[in-house]
Amino acid sequence: MRLVVLGGGESGVGTAILGKKKGYDVFVSDFGKIKESYKEVLIINKIDWEEEQHTEDLILNADVVMKSPGIPDKSPIIKKLVAAGVKVISEIEFAKPFTEALTIGITGSNGKTTTTMLTHHLLKSAGLNVGLGGNIGKSFAWQVAENKYDAYVLELSSFQLDGIIDYRPDIAIITNISPDHLDRYEYKYENYINSKFRITMNQTESDYLIYDADDEASTEWLKNNKTKAKLIPFSLTKTFDEGASINNNKMEIKINQEEFTMETEHIALEGKHNMKNAMAASSVAKLMQIRNATIRESLSNFQGVEHRLEKVLKIQNVQYINDSKATNVNATFFALDSMNVPTVWIVGGVDKGNDYNELMSLVREKVKAIICLGIDNRKIIDAFGAVVDIMVEVNNMNDAVKTAQRLTEKGDAVLLSPACASFDLFENYEDRGKQFKQAVHNL
Known part of the structure; x- marks a missing residue:
């Protein structure tokens, strides 16, 4: 049985190891680059792999294909597999x-x-x-x-x-x-x-x-x-x-x-x-x-989850909170809802079709200033420009945190809750959260 794994990340390499152990003929193909640590695992386990390409001859002959969650169904290679009647499934x-x-x-x-x-x-x-x-x-x-x-x-x-x-x-x-x-x-x-x-x-x-x-x-x-x-x-x-x-x-x-x-x-x-x-x-x-x-x-x-309403530090009686994991409006709604002091809100990133209207009453009630951290902040400015007195645009985390510090007084909070994906300025939400924590520690 031939198992082709599309995507050489955590779920892909894990599937390849299990497939190999169960006697499959395994091939891993990643359209991007595979991390060095994962390459080493594949080499040690004698699993064939390729990166930065999908060689169709080595993929379309699969009996079963495991595709990583990040690959959309509309990508060309998936369409070809489906047309050829090959079973495409998830790691689970x-x-x-x-x-x-x-x-x-x-x-x-x-x-x-x-x-x-x-x-x-x-x-x-x-x-x-x-x-x-x-x-x-x-x-x-x-x-x-x-x-x-x-x-x-x-x-x-x-x-x-x-x-x-x-x-x-x-x-x-x-x-x-x-x-x-x-x-x-x-x-x-x-x-x-x-x-x-x-x-x-x-x-x-x-x-x-x-x-x-x-x-x-x-x-x-x-x-x-x-x-x-x-x-x-x-x-x-x-x-x-x-x-x-x-x-x-x-x-x-x-x-x-x-x-x-x-x-x-x-x-x-x-x-x-x-x-x-x-x-x-x-x-x-x-x-x-x-x-x-x-x-x-x-x-x-229970200690909670990193990057989810995580209290980072209190500086001059201002609480800094890392909610980088809030990558959609609904998550940010919960974050703002839990704030009970005047808040400087750091928001923005790659918008996945957000409707900011549902945050309006919370922003009016709790937010004293907004810091837009993204490449394109137009939608956020249009939504809240008339509601909040102070709006500042920045394009890196250090500037966001330093600006937030300038805008706060004793008893306030600074909340990073972006309501957006992070790919415009950061590798992922973890990277964004870590940079925020580092910037706070540097104040």
């Missing part, structure tokens, strides 16, 4: 048949990384032999090749879900759905929503789907479509016979005749959106029959 789809482990699949426009890390933290703290993969850390396929975990917590993007055929998580979570990546979905929101719900398409009556009952896109989809999975809702305002809710500053979860309660003030993560992430993760813990005391302890000591 390829790797799952090679492990007996239970999988918890987590998707959503926002909150999926925090929910994935928190779920993994809860299960690991309870002593379970559990791996963490998908969009985070070491690739799922690589771990299946080298480790023996009983369960995996997987962060799944819509792009990974587009490439599944038979994969089904034992427990699925959809944190929420808001417009994102519409450039990959013909600018049709319903295509993107359907893509997220692929997570439940193969689930059976013995599986679970945990979802946000306050989220319009999710509740609409569930009204109009069927899933066999048992539904576990969570909500900040509604209560359920079976599900998770917040009542008088208490988180309450009822699942399989069992109950869990915890005062929200003892939960380490702050903000309404994080209460939802905590409800989703704790619902998994209850389904996995973890003791209430263990869940409480884990929720109170």
Whole structure:
């Protein structure tokens, strides 16, 4: 069997290693450059590869192709493979048949990384032999090749879900759905929503789907479509016979005749959106029959995720906050919503079709100045020019942070929450967040 892997990144190299171990004839092809560290792995494992090209003769003869999430379906090589009738799948789809482990699949426009890390933290703290993969850390396929975990917590993007055929998580979570990546979905929101719900398409009556009952896109989809999975809702305002809710500053979860309660003030993560992430993760813990005391302890000591509302430093009584992971408007909405002091907001980057109107009331209420950090800031200036007194344009992180310092007074906050992708000025959102933290430390 010939396995061709398109993309020589984390998921590609992981898939190649697993494929080789399972006896496939493996070839890795990357249209860009492959990182030196990954090249070394391929060479040590005697796996053939190429970079900066796709040699069609070596690709179109595949029995199965694993494509990296970053490659769009409309790229020429994918179109040719589909026309030739070759199966094109994602890493998760390829790797799952090679492990007996239970999988918890987590998707959503926002909150999926925090929910994935928190779920993994809860299960690991309870002593379970559990791996963490998908969009985070070491690739799922690589771990299946080298480790023996009983369960995996997987962060799944819509792009990974587009490439599944038979994969089904034992427990699925959809944190929420808001417009994102519409450039990959013909600018049709319903295509993107359907893509997220692929997570439940193969689930059976013995599986679970945990979802946000306050989220319009999710509740609409569930009204109009069927899933066999048992539904576990969570909500900040509604209560359920079976599900998770917040009542008088208490988180309450009822699942399989069992109950869990915890005062929200003892939960380490702050903000309404994080209460939802905590409800989703704790619902998994209850389904996995973890003791209430263990869940409480884990929720109170969880450290959070880098680049997500991460408190960097307080300088002259001004708090600097790194929310570089906010690459869409909905994520920035949560960030601004959690601010309770006058805020200098650093925003901008590559816009994925953003509508800034939904931030308007929060900006009026909380933002004293806006610093536009991007190559093209027109849309942000048009949206907020009349709402905020001070708007400054900068094109590097040092200038952004120094300008922010000049515009603050004691008791204010500086929030990097870009609402955009980072590719105009940075390698990725991590690079953007690290540069912000470095610039703050240099003040």
